[in-house]
Amino acid sequence: MKILKFGGKSLSFTGAFDHVISIIKNRAQKESIAVVVSAFGDTTDVLEKILEQAAKQENFTLLFETFKKQPQHKGIDLTHEFDFLQKIFEGVHLLGDYSLKIKDSVLAQGELISGKIVTKKLQEQAINAVFTDSRSLIITDNTFGNAQPIASVSRQKTIAHFSSLDKGTTAVVTGFIGATLHNETTTLGRNGSNYSAALLANYLEAEELQNYTHVDGIFTANPDWVSDAQKIERLHFNEANELANFGASILHAKTIVPLIEKNIPLRILNTFKPEENGTLISSEPTLSGIKSLSVLADVALINFEGRGLLGKAGVDARIFTALSEKNISVSVISQGSSERGLGFIVEKGRATEAVLALEKEFETDFYTRDVNHISIDDEVAVISIIGQDLSTFHKPYNALIQNKIIPILFNNTVTGRNVSIVVKKEATKKALNVIHGQIFGVSKKINLAIFGHGSVGGTLIDQILQNTENIETKKQLKLVVFAIANSRNLLLNEKGIGQEWENELSDNGKPYELQDVIRFAKEHHLENLIAIDNTSSAVFIHNYFPLIENGFDLISSNKAANTNTFDFYRQLRKSLKKNQRRYLYETTVGAGLPLIDTTRLLHLSGENITRIKGVFSGTLSYLFNHFSTEDKSFSTVLKEAIEKGFTEPDPREDLSGNDVGRKLLILARELELENEWEEVQIENLIPQAFQSIETSDFLRNLDVLDAHYAAVKETLQPHEVLRYIGELSGDLQKSKGILETKLAVVSADSALGQLKGSDSLFEIYTESYGDHPITIQGAGAGAKVTARGVFGDVLRLSEKQ
Numbered sequence: 020m021k022i023l024k025f026g027g028k029s030l031s032f033t034g035a036f037d038h039v040i041s042i043i044k045n046r047a048q049k050e051s052i053a054v055v056v057s058a059f060g061d062t063t064d065v066l067e068k069i070l071e072q073a074a075k076q077e078n079f080t081l082l083f084e085t086f087k088k089q090p091q092h093k094g095i096d097l098t099h100e101f102d103f104l105q106k107i108f109e110g111v112h113l114l115g116d117y118s119l120k121i122k123d124s125v126l127a128q129g130e131l132i133s134g135k136i137v138t139k140k141l142q143e144q145a146i147n148a149v150f151t152d153s154r155s156l157i158i159t160d161n162t163f164g165n166a167q168p169i170a171s172v173s174r175q176k177t178i179a180h181f182s183s184l185d186k187g188t189t190a191v192v193t194g195f196i197g198a199t200l201h202n203e204t205t206t207l208g209r210n211g212s213n214y215s216a217a218l219l220a221n222y223l224e225a226e227e228l229q230n231y232t233h234v235d236g237i238f239t240a241n242p243d244w245v246s247d248a249q250k251i252e253r254l255h256f257n258e259a260n261e262l263a264n265f266g267a268s269i270l271h272a273k274t275i276v277p278l279i280e281k282n283i284p285l286r287i288l289n290t291f292k293p294e295e296n297g298t299l300i301s302s303e304p305t306l307s308g309i310k311s312l313s314v315l316a317d318v319a320l321i322n323f324e325g326r327g328l329l330g331k332a333g334v335d336a337r338i339f340t341a342l343s344e345k346n347i348s349v350s351v352i353s354q355g356s357s358e359r360g361l362g363f364i365v366e367k368g369r370a371t372e373a374v375l376a377l378e379k380e381f382e383t384d385f386y387t388r389d390v391n392h393i394s395i396d397d398e399v400a401v402i403s404i405i406g407q408d409l410s411t412f413h414k415p416y417n418a419l420i421q422n423k424i425i426p427i428l429f430n431n432t433v434t435g436r437n438v439s440i441v442v443k444k445e446a447t448k449k450a451l452n453v454i455h456g457q458i459f460g461v462s463k464k465i466n467l468a469i470f471g472h473g474s475v476g477g478t479l480i481d482q483i484l485q486n487t488e489n490i491e492t493k494k495q496l497k498l499v500v501f502a503i504a505n506s507r508n509l510l511l512n513e514k515g516i517g518q519e520w521e522n523e524l525s526d527n528g529k530p531y532e533l534q535d536v537i538r539f540a541k542e543h544h545l546e547n548l549i550a551i552d553n554t555s556s557a558v559f560i561h562n563y564f565p566l567i568e569n570g571f572d573l574i575s576s577n578k579a580a581n582t583n584t585f586d587f588y589r590q591l592r593k594s595l596k597k598n599q600r601r602y603l604y605e606t607t608v609g610a611g612l613p614l615i616d617t618t619r620l621l622h623l624s625g626e627n628i629t630r631i632k633g634v635f636s637g638t639l640s641y642l643f644n645h646f647s648t649e650d651k652s653f654s655t656v657l658k659e660a661i662e663k664g665f666t667e668p669d670p671r672e673d674l675s676g677n678d679v680g681r682k683l684l685i686l687a688r689e690l691e692l693e694n695e696w697e698e699v700q701i702e703n704l705i706p707q708a709f710q711s712i713e714t715s716d717f718l719r720n721l722d723v724l725d726a727h728y729a730a731v732k733e734t735l736q737p738h739e740v741l742r743y744i745g746e747l748s749g750d751l752q753k754s755k756g757i758l759e760t761k762l763a764v765v766s767a768d769s770a771l772g773q774l775k776g777s778d779s780l781f782e783i784y785t786e787s788y789g790d791h792p793i794t795i796q797g798a799g800a801g802a803k804v805t806a807r808g809v810f811g812d813v814l815r816l817s818e819k820q
């Protein structure tokens with residue numbers, strides 16, 4: 020025989036009832052089954068509410084009449100139940116009070132009504148169904164509200180009842196309720212219907228207990244909180260037990276015990292997808308490893324501090340005795356070796372009672388100041404990682420720290436496999452997603468906020484969106500662009516902004532402040548945050564600090580942060596270190612070329628870099644490569660460079676030499692030199708008269724540069740070309756180097772003279788490499804290569820997140 024149990028949610032509306040009937044009918048025609056039913060929908064709550072109203076001597080009639088007229092009740096003779104309830108409510112109204120015994124009698128009507136309806140509907144379908152009031156089967160003690168079954172009597176009565184049924188009869192048994200030896204109605208407490216079903220399975224030695232619920236089975240985490248959660252096919256009883264103890268609402272420890280005792284598998288099924296296999300819980304061994312994450316949300320952390328208790332014996336015993344006298348159960352405990360403090364988790368609703376009990380127990384210790392503090396923090400939740408042992412716990416733990424979620428305490432089971440972490444309630448969803456992503460190897464979500472969507476930023480967004488699937492398949496990284504902003508408007512979407520981002524931003528973008536982005540990330544519990552600065556703004560860089568403080572790693576193509584004052588540079592590093600954030604900016608020197616990484620690694624590995632020299636600017640490379648050898652005016656070539664996207668948003672940054680100066684300063688600071696911007700000696704290529712006019716005027720009148728550069732070109736000898744060069748030299752072991760940019764005449768045969776297109780060329784001279792510098796050469800500017808470089812930084816950070 021199999022026991023089929025249907026929960027209240029499976030019976031919550033008329034259509035659902037019909038669904039349940041069709042499942043039972045189908046099964047009853049094929050095999051021997053018994054059915055256990057809960058009260059449907061919120062019946063139990065409604066009955067309790069009417070009882071409360073009556074006890075407060077308020078008018079309960081309206082609510083009761085509404086209850087009676089529920090559509091499910093139609094066509095069923097419930098006169099007995101309604102009359103009974105009416106009498107009790109009137110009595111309670113008169114007395115203004117009720118006992119637990121009365122409450123049990125009232126609540127029991129929910130299951131009785133449900134059982135009657137299911138039986139009648141089955142009979143209407145020509146199924147030989149008999150209504151079975153479980154008060155005649157499950158005999159309990161008289162702990163009303165949480166009665167304990169008397170196994171020997173209940174087993175004997177249950178077996179006798181089922182033996183008396185004709186073959187082919189389907190018993191529809193009320194869950195949740197029992198009766199004392201004196202025939203008083205009792206209820207079995209939380210999860211009572213599941214318990215009834217498990218008891219029945221045990222007494223009748225059923226083949227399987229099938230629990231029809233409103234979910235597909237047990238998941239690796241609550242799918243409402245973790246969208247990537249996966250259904251678990253099989254669980255061992257022990258794992259299910261841990262899950263039940265730590266918050267899985269469809270399981271309850273006491274319902275598993277009768278099944279373990281008789282080795283009866285439990286299958287969790289979805290009433291609305293009866294063809295699926297659900298989750299099977301049995302004694303069969305399952306693959307080892309982490310199975311699931313569960314959450315206890317309705318809890319409080321009690322913090323007991325007693326400085327004077329150091330080394331005193333029996334303190335823990337006193338704490339737990341005081342709690343057990345109040346029947347308060349403790350789930351997670353953490354104690355320091357000094358015994359000065361003890362933190363533990365209790366049910367939220369019992370926290371105050373727990374503190375009062377402890378204050379009473381330790382009253383004299385308060386006077387002697389041996390105990391100084393007992394406090395409650397009820398803004399916490401417990402996340403349990405079922406199947407986790409300490410050998411790999413560093414992975415989820417590090418992921419939490421990386422996401423600025425600092426566990427308040429954690430503990431593990433010594434023999435079993437379960438680690439529980441107490442976190443701030445507000446961080447629960449984010450913590451669950453972080454741990455889940457880390458443990459279950461499903462794609463790790465990386466949430467990107469992109470500031471600036473011009474040539475580089477816009478190209479980057481397109482590159483990311485075009486490669487999202489590919490990266491997810493190859494790297495198990497799910498890149499989600501949740502924010503795109505320019506200097507005026509912001510577009511947000513926690514699920515990820517798509518290919519239509521430009522239209523969406525112009526249609527739906529809203530004026531914003533940085534805090535809006537930070538708040539949004541918090542409100543949506545977004546993990547693994549990266550902010551990308553693709554602006555050229557010297558103002559935006561001040562946003563780096565709040566971003567860092569709020570858990571964002573940083574990437575920039577913007578050179579402003581690293582070329583601000585050395586004090587700013589140092590403060591930024593300090594903040595990064597303090598908040599354990601990373602900052603990558605590979606494209607700020609040489610666009611997509613690996614300049615920063617190479618220089619940093621050489622320096623870190625102790626290689627003495629003596630000089631860095633080269634053509635640092637893609638724009639100026641293009642300009643002089645073409646101008647030196649082609650019969651074109653300076654302004655014509657300059658316009659080509661602008662059109663090709665090599666120049667800075669303000670091309671005067673290139674022509675002034677500032678852009679090269681910035682790159683030199685960034686590299687110098689990688690070598691731990693403390694130069695300031697003012698110390699960079701820069702040759703400005705813009706004639707004095709045009710240096711301070713409006714950008715637009717300048718761009719309209721580029722040809723004013725032609726005469727000057729034509730004259731410069733005239734002075735060149737055959738085989739000579741112009742190159743704009745940057746050089747970092749001096750004693751680079753000291754705190755400051757010599758940083759210089761200048762327009763130079765070089766031989767067309769030299770390495771610099773042979774440069775083509777917009778190629779940059781960097782020569783890194785070191786002690787070990789002597790006169791043969793490490794040379795890095797390639798496209799030094801352009802939106803595509805730069806965006807690709809920024810993308811590289813995104814992947815570098817994501818893999819380490």
Ligand SMILES: NC(=O)C1=CN([C@@H]2O[C@H](COP(=O)(O)OP(=O)(O)OC[C@H]3O[C@@H](n4cnc5c(N)ncnc54)[C@H](OP(=O)(O)O)[C@@H]3O)[C@@H](O)[C@H]2O)C=CC1
Pocket residue numbers: 470471472473474475476504505506507553554555556558559576577578606607610637664665666667668799800801802805
């Ligand atoms: N082009 C290249 O080869 C390389 C460029 N870079 C760097 O890349 C960065 C971007 O260059 P590029 O794409 O050409 O520049 P663009 O001018 O094309 O785009 C800049 C973007 O930044 C936005 N922006 C400006 N100020 C702010 C602000 N305060 N807050 C938010 N957004 C802002 C602009 O928005 P709005 O329209 O509202 O002003 C615009 O979307 C620059 O720092 C540049 O130095 C680095 C290496 C190579």
Ligand SMILES: N[C@@H](CC=O)C(=O)O
Pocket residue numbers: 606607608609610635636637638639665666667673678799800801
């Ligand atoms: N304008 C810059 C772009 C890269 O930093 C250049 O031309 O090199």
